[in-house]
Amino acid sequence: MPAPDLFQELKFRDPARARALSEALHREAKAIGRSPIPLMHVCGSHEQAIARFGLRAVLPRELEVIMGPGCPVCITDTPEVDEAVALAAQGAVVCTYGDMLRLPGNSRSLADARTDGGSVEVVYSVAQAVEIARQRPDREVVFFASGFETTAVATAAVVLSEVPRNFSVLSAHKYVPAAMEVVAEMEETNIEGFIAAGHAATITGWGIFEPFARRTGTPVVVAGFEPLDVLAAILECVILIKEKRPEVMNCYPRCVTREGNRPAQEKLWKVFQVADGVWRGIAAVPRGNLELRPEWDHLNARRRFRIDTSKVGGAEKNLLAEQCICGSIMSGLANPKDCKLFGKECRPETPVGACMVSSEGACKIWHMYGGLPDLREVG
Amino acid sequence: MCLGVPGKVISVNGLIATVDFFGVTKELRLDIVDEPVQPGDYVLNHVGFAIRRIPPSEVGETLALFDQILKEAESGDLMAEDVRGEMAAGRTKG
Numbered sequence A: 001m002p003a004p005d006l007f008q009e010l011k012f013r014d015p016a017r018a019r020a021l022s023e024a025l026h027r028e029a030k031a032i033g034r035s036p037i038p039l040m041h042v043c044g045s046h047e048q049a050i051a052r053f054g055l056r057a058v059l060p061r062e063l064e065v066i067m068g069p070g071c072p073v074c075i076t077d078t079p080e081v082d083e084a085v086a087l088a089a090q091g092a093v094v095c096t097y098g099d100m101l102r103l104p105g106n107s108r109s110l111a112d113a114r115t116d117g118g119s120v121e122v123v124y125s126v127a128q129a130v131e132i133a134r135q136r137p138d139r140e141v142v143f144f145a146s147g148f149e150t151t152a153v154a155t156a157a158v159v160l161s162e163v164p165r166n167f168s169v170l171s172a173h174k175y176v177p178a179a180m181e182v183v184a185e186m187e188e189t190n191i192e193g194f195i196a197a198g199h200a201a202t203i204t205g206w207g208i209f210e211p212f213a214r215r216t217g218t219p220v221v222v223a224g225f226e227p228l229d230v231l232a233a234i235l236e237c238v239i240l241i242k243e244k245r246p247e248v249m250n251c252y253p254r255c256v257t258r259e260g261n262r263p264a265q266e267k268l269w270k271v272f273q274v275a276d277g278v279w280r281g282i283a284a285v286p287r288g289n290l291e292l293r294p295e296w297d298h299l300n301a302r303r304r305f306r307i308d309t310s311k312v313g314g315a316e317k318n319l320l321a322e323q324c325i326c327g328s329i330m331s332g333l334a335n336p337k338d339c340k341l342f343g344k345e346c347r348p349e350t351p352v353g354a355c356m357v358s359s360e361g362a363c364k365i366w367h368m369y370g371g372l373p374d375l376r377e378v379g
Numbered sequence B: 001m002c003l004g005v006p007g008k009v010i011s012v013n014g015l016i017a018t019v020d021f022f023g024v025t026k027e028l029r030l031d032i033v034d035e036p037v038q039p040g041d042y043v044l045n046h047v048g049f050a051i052r053r054i055p056p057s058e059v060g061e062t063l064a065l066f067d068q069i070l071k072e073a074e075s076g077d078l079m080a081e082d083v084r085g086e087m088a089a090g091r092t093k094g
Helices: A015-032 A044-052 A078-089 A110-115 A126-135 A149-160 A176-185 A198-204 A206-216 A227-242 A262-271 A294-299 A319-323 A326-330 A362-369 B060-072 B078-088
Strands: A037-041 A063-067 A093-097 A119-123 A141-147 A167-173 A193-197 A220-223 A248-250 A272-279 A283-292 B005-013 B016-021 B024-029 B042-046 B049-054
Touching: A015 A227, A037 A044, A037 A227, A044 A063, A044 A193, A044 A227, A044 A362, A044 B078, A063 A227, A078 A093, A078 A110, A078 A141, A078 A167, A093 A110, A093 A126, A110 A119, A119 A126, A126 A141, A126 A149, A126 A167, A141 A149, A149 A167, A149 A198, A149 A262, A149 A283, A149 B042, A149 B049, A167 A283, A167 A294, A176 A193, A176 A206, A176 A283, A193 A198, A193 A206, A193 A227, A198 A206, A198 A220, A198 A262, A198 B042, A198 B049, A206 A220, A206 A248, A220 A227, A227 A248, A262 A272, A283 A294, A326 A362, A362 B078, B005 B024, B005 B060, B005 B078, B016 B042, B024 B042, B024 B049, B042 B078, B060 B078
Parallel strands: A037 A063, A037 A193, A093 A119, A093 A141, A141 A167, A193 A220, A220 A248
Antiparallel strands: A272 A283, B005 B016, B005 B042, B016 B024, B042 B049
């Protein structure tokens, strides 16, 4: 059992509730009677909350809470980055979210493209990319769109509103439920329960996970981002595992409903369709990419331009990158500390792999906050 | 990138809401929010768009988390940076 004063250190606003949750977790995990019990969450913000508030320190040792493919930047594939780099080299103004700037392509990142004289603008919203297009009618402005369904709905809303003729979208949007299917099928990881991302479920609704839970026999619990929200969701998941109930539980009712945000879903599917994709480090993910539907070809940078990646891709071999184990980390087969580059050659200032680039990447989060607490050894 | 940040709606003008985020005022788009939004409501902002109306009675814990993160965060704190990024995604009024 963790030491009582630990809860003060963790700065829970309600230490008594945190203690009660932790005690219940210890009891329920023990009752399952096997170890380890691997749970996976699929959200960078969850990993931030878990690592920042040291939640692994109050988990029973039987439980492994693993971050899966929950960082949209990290799973953006190298050819997608190459397309954006090529567009910048071909004279377009490429707008993208900040974390994408340093994400390595085959041999260049968008930051490199900017150094080479290309126009690359960081935006916080797709709406800001549209404003840039309005301000610069003489230039083609391409929004390099990353993010899961929560972020894709914003891109969809912009596509459905009036945009200037010089604006287009290079979609690297991804669809999380598809990746959960892939990871759930991996025998090596043997995930027994999933913690689903609260804000993605705000859009899709929790009902979307029901067929998945039934088919894979794996419970899914939707969680918020408060430290106590996360602990409560982990406890629910452990109870569902113990009782062998592959069901979906919503532990974030103030933001998530069963049916989700219907108007947003309508906009999302009016603009995007799922397509088979490759996620960096993971594998082929059937139905894992969100691409613009054919009726939006005129706004689709892949249709509008002849994108020539031959000059920006794969010239020299990157020996360091070959040692990077981001793929295993994102599939839940390894944690950042298993990587020999972690904190040495690969640091936030000089990232080798994608997971060290983004604020939602497991490696960057562990580098900032620490990952596995030493308490596991002494407690 | 999926964190979102809650703010209080000050006024609504068509599909644009003026929203207060911990003292910073921004304009958000209402294209994809699921329910009509009124002054006094809280909305969850993601990349410049309201994605969910949160009833004022349920917003308490959510606000407290963000308030704590913004106040306590050391420079470079990843969660605080993501929260500030979400705040910067709104349009500056003017």
